[in-house]
Amino acid sequence: MGYEPVGFKRSKPVFAFTMAVIFFVTAIIVSVVKKPALWPILPYAYRAGCPRFNQTSPDIVVYIPSPIQWRSRRQQVMRTMRASLGGTHVYFVLGTRTGPQLEAEVDHLAEARDEERAETDPLVRYLFTDCRDFGDELDNANGTSSTTCKVYEALRFIVRAYAENPPRFVWRGADDAHLDLNVFRQYVAPKLQTCRLFLGRIRFPSPGEDTDLELLPHQPSLYALYGLQKFGKYMLGMGFCMSWDVVRLIGEAPVPPRLTWCEDVMVGQWLLFHDVDFVDIHQVAPNIGMHNADNQDELTWLRAAHPTYRILLMHKMNSMQWSALEKRPKGDASARFLFKS
Numbered sequence: 001m002g003y004e005p006v007g008f009k010r011s012k013p014v015f016a017f018t019m020a021v022i023f024f025v026t027a028i029i030v031s032v033v034k035k036p037a038l039w040p041i042l043p044y045a046y047r048a049g050c051p052r053f054n055q056t057s058p059d060i061v062v063y064i065p066s067p068i069q070w071r072s073r074r075q076q077v078m079r080t081m082r083a084s085l086g087g088t089h090v091y092f093v094l095g096t097r098t099g100p101q102l103e104a105e106v107d108h109l110a111e112a113r114d115e116e117r118a119e120t121d122p123l124v125r126y127l128f129t130d131c132r133d134f135g136d137e138l139d140n141a142n143g144t145s146s147t148t149c150k151v152y153e154a155l156r157f158i159v160r161a162y163a164e165n166p167p168r169f170v171w172r173g174a175d176d177a178h179l180d181l182n183v184f185r186q187y188v189a190p191k192l193q194t195c196r197l198f199l200g201r202i203r204f205p206s207p208g209e210d211t212d213l214e215l216l217p218h219q220p221s222l223y224a225l226y227g228l229q230k231f232g233k234y235m236l237g238m239g240f241c242m243s244w245d246v247v248r249l250i251g252e253a254p255v256p257p258r259l260t261w262c263e264d265v266m267v268g269q270w271l272l273f274h275d276v277d278f279v280d281i282h283q284v285a286p287n288i289g290m291h292n293a294d295n296q297d298e299l300t301w302l303r304a305a306h307p308t309y310r311i312l313l314m315h316k317m318n319s320m321q322w323s324a325l326e327k328r329p330k331g332d333a334s335a336r337f338l339f340k341s
Helices: 008-033 071-084 109-118 146-161 181-191 220-226 244-253 263-271 296-303 320-327
Strands: 059-066 089-096 124-132 169-172 177-179 199-200 241-244 275-281 287-293 311-316
Touching: 059 146, 059 181, 071 089, 071 109, 071 177, 071 320, 089 146, 109 124, 124 146, 146 169, 146 244, 146 287, 169 181, 169 244, 177 275, 181 287, 181 311, 241 244, 244 263, 287 296
Parallel strands: 059 089, 059 169, 089 124, 199 275, 287 311
Antiparallel strands: 169 241, 177 311, 199 241
16 A cells, blocks of 8 residues: 555545535525526415306406507407407407696597497407506606506406406406417416416516616606615516406505506506415416517527417517418417418
């Protein structure tokens, strides 16, 4: 046996221990400063004990906030959605007011009334509100941003109109998005709880990032109002779904919520401190997606997606993609239409 310096055999465990300490400390530092690869969200836990619903009532109600001037968008939405309504009630929610204090009536209101009268499908309806018709108000603590107000007024109306025969699910749609009701009914709704539900595509703010959700320095008046450095998690404004009790929580509240700033963010904050389950679509249905057609990263991912991956909602499509969607073969719920030349 060859000569070994004194302490040689002890140096191995000392070295290993030192490296382990360095690795552990480094891991802690990285975990603190590096953005997590995924937002911290738990697997979907179905909430049992939810109430049963009258099967004769409409299963789904969809409301779609829309500025009066975007009639062509409403027409496009109905060209692709009408065939799949199957008893679903759809409301286009329009604002009628403008001006700093909502003191004036919007232009073209008469044309919007004519549009309502021209709609012959009893399942498609129009809801005229006293909301601002267009525009979010940055840093206005007393503001009534248009879509935020329309969503709130729509939920108030739906609670009253369907009190006797409530739907299981209420969808907030968009006038620049296709919501595939067949995909929802067949692949998503059977897996969902029917109470305490807030479903959509979740955005989970990360520490040190997502600066658009910070109230300082860009929105000091809202910071003074809410005392928050940053808004919390919410569902992206492409569309989201609520169970009936969550609709009632907002629509029947004796004290109304604040109607400031961007609607999708604000609806999330209205619900954040209630016992409501924020459920991302991929939690409940990993093979079903809600996507933005104008996002190149998402398009790249969708191009490589398996053919069985189905689109529940597609947002911000261009005219060519809408046209391709209209020509998509019946029963095809994939994203392949997005890549038709």
